[in-house]
Amino acid sequence: xxxxxxxxxxxxxxxGGARPLLSVRGLGIRFKTSQGIWQAxxxxxxxxxxxxxxxxxxxxxxxxxITGLSILRLLPGNFAGLDGKILFDGTDLASCSARQxxxxxxxxxxxxxxEPMSALDPVFxxxxxxxxxxxxxxxxxxEEARAKTLEMLRHVGIASPERRIDDYPHQxxxxxxxxxxIAASLxxxxxxxxxxxxxxALDVTVQAQILELLRDISETxxxxxxxxxxxxxxxxxxxxxxxxxxxxEVIEDATVDEALVRPLHPYTxxxxxxxxxxxxxxxxxxxxxxxxxxxxxxxxxxxxxxRCAHATKGCEAEQKLQDAGGGRKVRCWxxxxxxxxxxxHPPDAPAAAKVATQ
Amino acid sequence: MTxxxxxxxxxxxxxxxxxxxxxxxxxxxxxxxxVDGVNFDVRRGETFGIIxxxxxxxxxxxxxxxxxxxxxxxxxxxxxxxxxxxPRREFQSHRRDYQIIFQDPNAxxxxxxxxxxxxxxxxxLARVGSRAERERLGREALERVGLPQEFGERYPHQxxxxxxxxxxxxxxxxxxxxxxxxxxxVAALDMSIRGDVLNLFADxxxxxxxxxxxxxxxxxxxxxxxxxxxxxxxxxxxxxxPTEEVAERPLHPYTxxxxxxxxxxxxxxxxxxxxxxxxxxxxxxxxxPSGCRFRTRCPHVQPLCTERVPEWRELKPDHWxxxxxxxxxxxxxxxxxxxx
Ligand SMILES: Nc1ncnc2c1ncn2[C@@H]1O[C@H](COP(=O)(O)OP(=O)(O)OP(=O)(O)O)[C@@H](O)[C@H]1O
Ligand SMILES: Nc1ncnc2c1ncn2[C@@H]1O[C@H](COP(=O)(O)OP(=O)(O)O)[C@@H](O)[C@H]1O
Ligand code: SF4
Ligand code: SF4
Ligand SMILES: [Mg+2]
Ligand SMILES: [Mg+2]
Numbered sequence: 001x002x003x004x005x006x007x008x009x010x011x012x013x014x015x016g017g018a019r020p021l022l023s024v025r026g027l028g029i030r031f032k033t034s035q036g037i038w039q040a041x042x043x044x045x046x047x048x049x050x051x052x053x054x055x056x057x058x059x060x061x062x063x064x065x066i067t068g069l070s071i072l073r074l075l076p077g078n079f080a081g082l083d084g085k086i087l088f089d090g091t092d093l094a095s096c097s098a099r100q101x102x103x104x105x106x107x108x109x110x111x112x113x114x115e116p117m118s119a120l121d122p123v124f125x126x127x128x129x130x131x132x133x134x135x136x137x138x139x140x141x142x143e144e145a146r147a148k149t150l151e152m153l154r155h156v157g158i159a160s161p162e163r164r165i166d167d168y169p170h171q172x173x174x175x176x177x178x179x180x181x182i183a184a185s186l187x188x189x190x191x192x193x194x195x196x197x198x199x200x201a202l203d204v205t206v207q208a209q210i211l212e213l214l215r216d217i218s219e220t221x222x223x224x225x226x227x228x229x230x231x232x233x234x235x236x237x238x239x240x241x242x243x244x245x246x247x248x249e250v251i252e253d254a255t256v257d258e259a260l261v262r263p264l265h266p267y268t269x270x271x272x273x274x275x276x277x278x279x280x281x282x283x284x285x286x287x288x289x290x291x292x293x294x295x296x297x298x299x300x301x302x303x304x305x306x307r308c309a310h311a312t313k314g315c316e317a318e319q320k321l322q323d324a325g326g327g328r329k330v331r332c333w334x335x336x337x338x339x340x341x342x343x344x345h346p347p348d349a350p351a352a353a354k355v356a357t358q
Numbered sequence: 359m360t361x362x363x364x365x366x367x368x369x370x371x372x373x374x375x376x377x378x379x380x381x382x383x384x385x386x387x388x389x390x391x392x393v394d395g396v397n398f399d400v401r402r403g404e405t406f407g408i409i410x411x412x413x414x415x416x417x418x419x420x421x422x423x424x425x426x427x428x429x430x431x432x433x434x435x436x437x438x439x440x441x442x443x444x445p446r447r448e449f450q451s452h453r454r455d456y457q458i459i460f461q462d463p464n465a466x467x468x469x470x471x472x473x474x475x476x477x478x479x480x481x482x483l484a485r486v487g488s489r490a491e492r493e494r495l496g497r498e499a500l501e502r503v504g505l506p507q508e509f510g511e512r513y514p515h516q517x518x519x520x521x522x523x524x525x526x527x528x529x530x531x532x533x534x535x536x537x538x539x540x541x542x543x544v545a546a547l548d549m550s551i552r553g554d555v556l557n558l559f560a561d562x563x564x565x566x567x568x569x570x571x572x573x574x575x576x577x578x579x580x581x582x583x584x585x586x587x588x589x590x591x592x593x594x595x596x597x598x599x600p601t602e603e604v605a606e607r608p609l610h611p612y613t614x615x616x617x618x619x620x621x622x623x624x625x626x627x628x629x630x631x632x633x634x635x636x637x638x639x640x641x642x643x644x645x646x647p648s649g650c651r652f653r654t655r656c657p658h659v660q661p662l663c664t665e666r667v668p669e670w671r672e673l674k675p676d677h678w679x680x681x682x683x684x685x686x687x688x689x690x691x692x693x694x695x696x697x698x
Binding site: 059060173175176203204205206207208209211212230232233234235236238257260261271272275276277278279281282285286287288291292343344 | 411412518520548549550551552553554556557560575577578579581582583601602615616618619620621622623624625626627628629633635636637639640655
């Protein structure tokens, strides 16, 4: 039996003025489609400090995955162009050469995905795949690579790795495959690990194991983590900072505690209030009316306007991601006057009831 | 969610006795014990939740409850009668009272049929009323689930996920069922839409006196919507009781671990300091462990657990559990340091 500590959430690094490891500025991603050019995301700004654990949250289609992929320049074939800068330790990944990118991808920045089966090659043993990653990027012998692979498999919690190293991916359970993916991504000691929904396909008890592993690894090896998820609970358990996206834009950036207790954007607040955990049992769940506008019919001005209970005259103006003090950022000009509910109201508290009847 | 009225001494709407469902593996060499000896009643007007990890047998139970598949052993009674004993015609009309809705609305809707045509399909198959009568019922059902009239003329790809799930619900409602099995019905929906659909289920239950069997792997959803909840592990129930009891005073080590593993969207000051992280994964239902099926992952395992199958017993009023040691004081808080 093991017991795990919940994430300690101090805003390490970023606030202290340390130089960010990753600095994304004005990132926009375009695709070619049959209907013309899609502007899938725009004006994405955020930083990740060395060793920091940042959650990127938002609903399906808001741009989380493509933001992650763009950092490694792995966007799909119909990709039509990119605006802005992606500064990684001084290098602009948006404009660096393909050779420079290859030297960074897999070595200094690694990525893991929701379905590890699709990322693992079915015809090679897991040991071979991990060792190859190492041999591509470093000058090690076959024996050294195998020894390091064994050590890494043990490190990610695979029991008797000497028995597993020569297994093929289909011989492993879902949780073990994700551990193998994590081992492969960590073998070169990356400074940044991008994890896109790494536990969505797993059961809740296995999810708890993987999240604990990611947290421990980030803490012990000072690997920064960019965790993409739609699950606010997963962010709360794992990360120190939370970046909320909506309709292709970043709309809020705050420490996890701040975002959960006192969200500044009406969308973040609405999302939190709609979670069943926070409502009295059998009570009505507050929900956000309407749905995310599609790219083809994106309104001018605030993109959340049609669904926002606080929309007024002035919201049809373009909204900038503005400084909200204390290192927080929000894309809503009314943030200072709105006093929005967060996750702190215990069930049955008056504040919850008030929201429910709105 | 509670029903308006229920006469206290009637038969349960569903009664399940020693239910077993087995499948042959594709190579026909082994048998999967998907459901292996389950007993429970669903009470009229309640929402009965079933929770468990993937592969635990939830969907299989759901399909058996509405006779989409036949039990390998045991019995399922609807209103005290065995539908399989009915003559064929009667069996077909009886089944309309017991509907099932699945996770993926895309799979349930024909992309080339208009929304209204999809909603009308079950009525046509059942040959209910005249054409005009059916259309009236169909439009009524669409209105019930909160979709505007003009949606009837649209096609599935013109609707959002939440709207499509509403159409699927409307379709199940046209036959005026008594009970609906809801299998992961909000899992595919975005978080901001989920609340809407769950509210809709609650409204329909209140207005139409429906009974639900609500199957999900999401603890927050099940504990929000159900009166009673059953926890499933490897083809069996390990705990069953009033939701409040199970969520706040769980008796089975697996329930305790499940509750503890759930990521909660709470700030650090409000979360528990210690989390139980279970080792390993769910064993295969082809060859489940002897004795207690949870023993390979249980933090409290004893030698007895390997030898004897724990009895399914009512430890507290209405609160059932299958664990040899569930009645020990402080069982849930007293977690040993190491597993033997
Ligand atoms: N190859 C592509 N061609 C055209 N549009 C695309 C392409 N890939 C992504 N998009 C669009 O870009 C937007 C963002 O997609 P992305 O996959 O990043 O979403 P996401 O936030 O990761 O969603 P999810 O939670 O469902 O994984 C969506 O509107 C999507 O339809
Ligand atoms: N048609 C089938 N043929 C063979 N095995 C099946 C079939 N349906 C389900 N199973 C097996 O039965 C077990 C329970 O499955 P299921 O009821 O779908 O679980 P859940 O809904 O809880 O995820 C699993 O091991 C699954 O692989
Ligand atoms: S800018 Fe206006 S519409 Fe947009 S989130 Fe703020 S208050 Fe709402
Ligand atoms: S019977 Fe034994 S192994 Fe099973 S849950 Fe109880 S203590 Fe654990
Ligand atoms: Mg994605
Ligand atoms: Mg299922």
